[in-house]
Amino acid sequence: MLDINKIRADFPILERKVHGKPLIYFDNGATSQTPTAVIDTIVDYYTNYNANIHRGVHTLSQEATDKYEEARIKIQKHFNAKHSYEIILTSGTTESINVIASGFSVILKEGDEVIVSALEHHSNIVPWQMMCEKAGATLRVIPMDEDGSLRIDLFEEMLNVNTKLVFCNHVSNALGTINPIEKIIKSAHKFGAYVLIDGAQACPHIKPDVQQLDVDFYVTSAHKMCGPTGVGMLYGKQELLEMLPPYQGGGEMIDTVTFEKTTYAGLPHKFEAGTPNICGGIAFGAAVDYMNAIGFDNIQEREHQLLDYATKKLLEIDGLKIYGTSTKTSVISFNIDGIHPYDIGSILDKLGIAVRTGHHCAQPIMDFYKIPGTVRASLSFYNTEDEIDTMIEAVKKAKMMLS
Ligand SMILES: *Cc1c(COP(=O)(O)O)cnc(C)c1O
Numbered sequence: 235m236l237d238i239n240k241i242r243a244d245f246p247i248l249e250r251k252v253h254g255k256p257l258i259y260f261d262n263g264a265t266s267q268t269p270t271a272v273i274d275t276i277v278d279y280y281t282n283y284n285a286n287i288h289r290g291v292h293t294l295s296q297e298a299t300d301k302y303e304e305a306r307i308k309i310q311k312h313f314n315a316k317h318s319y320e321i322i323l324t325s326g327t328t329e330s331i332n333v334i335a336s337g338f339s340v341i342l343k344e345g346d347e348v349i350v351s352a353l354e355h356h357s358n359i360v361p362w363q364m365m366c367e368k369a370g371a372t373l374r375v376i377p378m379d380e381d382g383s384l385r386i387d388l389f390e391e392m393l394n395v396n397t398k399l400v401f402c403n404h405v406s407n408a409l410g411t412i413n414p415i416e417k418i419i420k421s422a423h424k425f426g427a428y429v430l431i432d433g434a435q436a437c438p439h440i441k442p443d444v445q446q447l448d449v450d451f452y453v454t455s456a457h458k459m460c461g462p463t464g465v466g467m468l469y470g471k472q473e474l475l476e477m478l479p480p481y482q483g484g485g486e487m488i489d490t491v492t493f494e495k496t497t498y499a500g501l502p503h504k505f506e507a508g509t510p511n512i513c514g515g516i517a518f519g520a521a522v523d524y525m526n527a528i529g530f531d532n533i534q535e536r537e538h539q540l541l542d543y544a545t546k547k548l549l550e551i552d553g554l555k556i557y558g559t560s561t562k563t564s565v566i567s568f569n570i571d572g573i574h575p576y577d578i579g580s581i582l583d584k585l586g587i588a589v590r591t592g593h594h595c596a597q598p599i600m601d602f603y604k605i606p607g608t609v610r611a612s613l614s615f616y617n618t619e620d621e622i623d624t625m626i627e628a629v630k631k632a633k634m635m636l637s
Contacts, residue, residue, distance in 0.1 A: 236528065236532050236536050236615065238536075238616070238618060241528065241615065241616050242616050242618075244269040244270055244271070244524075244616075245267045245268070245269055245270075245616055246270060246273070247259070247267050247268070248267065248616065251586065252583070252586040252588070253583070253584050253585070253586055254586075255585055255586030255587075256586055257586055257588065258586055258587040258588065258617075258621045258624055258625060259588050259614075259617070260587060260588055260589050260611040260612060260613060260617065260621070260625065261588045261589060261590050261610075261612060262438065262458070262612045262613065262614040262617075263407055263410070263435060263458070263565050263590065263594075263610060263612030264458075264590050264612070265457045265458060265463065266438055266457065266458050266459060266460050266614060267460070267614075267616070268460060268461075268462065268521075269460055269521075269524050271520055271523070271524045272460060272461060272462065272517050272520045272521050272524060274520075275516060275517045275519075275520040276462065276513055276517050279298075279301075279512070279513040279516055279517070280513065283297040283298050283301070284298070284513070285297070285298045286298070286509055286512070287299040287302050287509075287510075287512055288486060288503075298512055298516075301516045301519075302323075302510075302512055302515050302516055303318075304516075304519060305323075305515050305516045305517075305518055305519025305520075306318050306321050306323065306502070306515070306519075308519040308522050308523060309321050309323075309467055309518065309519060309522055312441065312522045312526065313441075313442060313443070313444050313452065313467075313469055314443040314444060314445050314446070315444055315445070315469050316445060316472070317472060318502075319472070319500070319501040319502045320469055320470060320471065320472055320475065320501065320502075321467055321468075321469055321502065322467065322468040322469075322470070322475070322501075322502045322505040322506060323465065323466075323467055323502070323506060323510055323511075323515045323518075324453075324465075324466050324467060324468050324505075325464050325465060325466065325511065326455040326456075326457070326463075326464065326465065326466035327357060327432060327433075327434040327453050327454055327455045327466050328357040328455075329466065329468075330451075330453035330454075330466055330467065330468035331357055331358055331361050331401075331430070331432065331453055332361050332481070333468055333478075333481040333505055334430055334451055334453075334468070334470075334478070335361035335362055335364065335365040336361075336365070336481055337478035337479050337481065338365055338369070338398075338399060338478070339364070339365040339368040339369050340368075340369070340479060341369075341477075341478070342365065342366070342369035342370075342371045342398055342399075343369065343370070343371070344369070344370035344371070345370075345371070345372075345396060346369065346371040346372070346396055346397075346398045347371060347372050347373075347374055347394070347396045347397045347398065348362055348365070348366055348371050348372070348373050348374070348397075348398060348399045348400075348401070349373075349374045349375070349376060349389070349392055349393070349397060349399070349400045349401070349422075349427075350362055350373060350374075350375055350376070350400075350401045350402070351375070351376045351378070351384050351401070351402040351403065351413065352375050352376055352377050352378040352384070352598055352599070352602065353378055353382070353384060353402075353403060353406040353408070353409070353411070353413065353596070353599060354401070354402075354403060354432070354596065354598070355403060355407050355408075355432065355434070355435075355594075355595045355596055356595040356596065356597070357432075357595065358401055358403060358432045359598070362399075362401060371398070374392055375598075376388060376389045376392065376402070378599070378602060379560075381411075381558070381559045381560045382406065382409040382411040382557060382558030382559060382560050382562070383411060383413075383560035383561075384402075384413055384414070386414060386417060386418070389418065389421065390421055393421060393422065393424070393425045393427065394425060395425060395426075397422065397425050397427040398427055398428065399427060399428050399429075399430065400418060400422040400427050400428070400429045400430070401429075401430045401431075401432070402415060402418055402429070402430075402431060402432070403431070403432040403433075403434070403435060403436075404431050404432065404433045404435065404436035404437075404440070404442065405433075405435040405436040405439070405440070405562075405563050405565075406435065406558065406596070406599070407434065407435040407565075407594055407595070407596065408557075408558070408567060408593075408594040408595075408596035408599045408600075408608070408610070409557055409558025409562065409565065409567050409599065410435070410558055410562040410563045410564065410565025410566070410567070410612070411558045411560050411561065411562045412436070412440075412560075412561045412562055412563060415429075415431050415447065415449070416447060419431075419447060419448055419449055419450075420448075423448070428450040428451070428474065429449055429450050429451070430449075430450065430451035430452070430453065431447075431449050431451070431452050431453070432453055432454075433452050433453060433454040434453070434454050434455050434458055434466075435458065435563070435565075436454075436563070437454045437458065437459045438458050438459045438460075438525075438563075438614065439530075439533060439534060439537060439563045439564065440530065440534070440563075441526075441530040444469050449469075450470065450471055450474055451468065451469065451470045451471075451474070452468075452469040453466065453467065453468050453469070454466055454467055456514065456517070456518035456521055459521055459522070459525060460521040460524055460525055461514075461517055461518040461520075461521030461522075462513075462514050462517045462518070462521075463514075464511050464514050465511045465514030465515055465517070465518050466518075467518075468505070472501065475501050475502075475504075475505070476501065480498055480504050480505060480507070481505055481507070482507040482508070483496075483507060484507030484508040485507065485508055485509070486499070486503055486506055486507060486508060486509075486510075487499050487503055487504055487505070487506060487507040487508075528615065532615070533615045536615045537563065537564035537613060537614070537615055538564070540564055540613045540617055540618075540619070540622065541562070541563075541564040541566070541613060543619055543622055544566055544611065544613065544622045544625075544626075545566060547622060547623070547626045548566065548568060548626065548629070551570070551626070551629060551630060551633065553570050553571035553572070553633075554568055554569070554570050554571075554629075555568060555569055555570075555571070556568045557569075557603055557605075557608055564612065564613040564614070565610060565611075565612045565613070566610070566611045566612075566613075567594075567608040567609070567610045568608060568609055568610075568611075569605060569608050569609065570629070570632075570633050570636075570637075572637060573632075573633065573636045573637060574606065575591040575592070575606070575607045575608050575609045576591045576592070576607070577632070577636050578591065578609050578629065578632045578633075578636070579591035579609055581628065581631065581632040581635065581636075582609075582625065582628050582629070582632065585624075585628045585631075587624065587625050587628055589609055589610060589611045589625075590609075590610045590612070591607055591608070591609050591610070592607040592608075593606070593607045594607070594608070594610055611625065
């Protein structure tokens with residue numbers, strides 16, 4: 235059992251008041267809060283060894299380089315990648331996806347097919363559309379079901395010898411539903427298609443093993459798993475990362491440069507042009523350490539308790555509907571009959587409760603349900619039943635005021 239009070243003490247922001255009320259932070263799906271261990275790592279970097287990496291011979295530069303590479307190894311171990319150079323540090327999920335989409339836009343040919351799921355975040359739709367347009371490839375979509383699951387039966391029918399790439403999120407950010415990625419990866423591989431999994435919404439709850447999954451590419455952001463914003467990772471199998479062209483030109487990504495020809499550096503530097511988010515990368519490593527110290531089994535057990543508790547209480551409210559009811563993480567997307575989600579969100583904010591309202595960068599899902607958006611409460615292991623009770627009372631109050 236987790237000692238919740240001890241864990242909450244790790245997050246100084248939870249002491250805050252909003253509109254005179256204690257902050258209740260249920261917007262973890264947008265970004266998670268930051269524990270002292272990570273904040274201290276950031277302060278330590280800028281206080282003691284802020285320097286550019288890889289270039290300098292001086293002590294500070296060496297210290298920064300060592301810490302940055304240590305962080306890469308922590309991340310490698312966390313995701314069980316075979317080699318540390320298969321972990322590319324990026325500015326986040328969005329950039330990681332763009333690295334792959336941009337690379338494949340010169341590899342794909344006319345007639346090739348690319349499959350995405352209907353549950354995607356916009357950052358996992360738009361880059362593929364751009365890529366397909368450039369390459370003349372066709373984008374196909376795995377339909378979703380009413381309960382927020384994917385129609386895997388239809389996916390299996392869509393696969394054929396022309397399928398080159400499949401993109402799917404591990405967990406839907408709008409609904410919290412968990413996709414059967416093992417199955418998707420296995421089926422795609424039968425046709426020789428590569429699979430990219432967007433793990434941005436999964437990594438706060440699940441510890442993926444990229445070798446066991448046999449996934450080709452796996453991407454995530456640090457800021458949804460207790461790390462800072464502006465840093466994330468791209469895992470790719472070595473031979474695939476070697477096959478892809480670099481994403482950006484610049485310093486650090488080259489081997490030799492002349493005006494006739496430039497040869498590129500090896501992995502991971504080929505994809506890390508320019509000065510990276512050094513402090514962010516190091517803090518990402520600290521976030522991974524923090525979450526592993528708590529333990530993903532403990533996190534999942536605790537979040538499931540919270541999810542079950544909140545779901546049961548919310549469903550007692552007349553006219554309240556929850557979207558996405560298949561296997562899921564601790565994300566609850568809901569609406570109340572006849573009330574706009576934004577209005578509920580505004581009242582909750584006045585009461586110190588942070589939820590997200592809107593389409594959650596997943597417009598096609600909202601179109602599927604024919605709704606403008608939802609109220610999304612995304613819970614984390616540091617939340618409590620008391621906070622859920624306060625939200626339930628607030629939702630009831632909002633319903634009374636608005637209907
Ligand atoms: C948050 C999120 C993204 C985008 O992550 P950034 O950190 O903004 O790049 C992509 N996909 C999913 C599923 C997300 O939840």
